[in-house]
Amino acid sequence: MGWAMKGTWYESCSCKTYCPCNFGPAEPSQGWCSGVLGFAIDSGESSGVSLGGARVVLHAELPGDFMGGIDKGILYLDASGSAEQNAELEAIFHGKRGGVWEGVAGMIGEFLPSKTAPLEVMGGENPVVKVEGLVDISMARMRTEDGKQTTVVNAPLFAGFAVEMQELAVAAGGVSDPDLRQWQTLGNGAATPFDWSF
Numbered sequence: 001m002g003w004a005m006k007g008t009w010y011e012s013c014s015c016k017t018y019c020p021c022n023f024g025p026a027e028p029s030q031g032w033c034s035g036v037l038g039f040a041i042d043s044g045e046s047s048g049v050s051l052g053g054a055r056v057v058l059h060a061e062l063p064g065d066f067m068g069g070i071d072k073g074i075l076y077l078d079a080s081g082s083a084e085q086n087a088e089l090e091a092i093f094h095g096k097r098g099g100v101w102e103g104v105a106g107m108i109g110e111f112l113p114s115k116t117a118p119l120e121v122m123g124g125e126n127p128v129v130k131v132e133g134l135v136d137i138s139m140a141r142m143r144t145e146d147g148k149q150t151t152v153v154n155a156p157l158f159a160g161f162a163v164e165m166q167e168l169a170v171a172a173g174g175v176s177d178p179d180l181r182q183w184q185t186l187g188n189g190a191a192t193p194f195d196w197s198f
Contacts, residue, residue, distance in 0.1 A: 074114065
């Protein structure tokens with residue numbers, strides 16, 4: 001019943017420049033926070049089901065900062081994924097398979113029913129996280145004058161997600177799901193490599 005997955009997640013939230021929650025208790029730019037994490041899974045499996053090539057998006061609504069907890073969350077599952085694959089992804093991200101997501105899901109007060117829709121989670125120089133009719137986030141990687149990727153390493157919150165580093169980006173766009181707070185990013189974007197197993 002174990003699971004493993006390796007890949008990159010691409011995120012944006014309603015704050016400016018960079019998510020302040022990564023450094024501990026914080027005051028969100030707008031007093032509240034909403035965020036989207038799009039997961040591009042390169043390899044993995046759960047209960048014998050391959051997760052390689054899968055995509056899933058998490059949308060979370062917070063009354064304040066991350067340390068204060070998350071009111072609501074919803075998963076967007078890929079319409080092109082198999083029923084078995086999407087069922088395993090839902091179980092993992094809802095914390096039912098244990099591991100890092102058991103702790104994270106425990107901070108979410110309510111999971112709304114998952115929605116299945118065409119979606120895109122793509123990396124590269126200009127990552128995108130899109131869910132048809134609901135999410136439209138585009139990013140441009142942040143680099144130095146000589147082309148080096150700007151990163152943040154070992155921020156305190158990273159330990160809770162079992163990651164060490166984020167690659168920064170500037171984001172645009174927003175989320176228009178009527179079942180949660182609708183919002184526009186103020187510029188915060190990041191790409192986070194992950195390698196999880198349980």
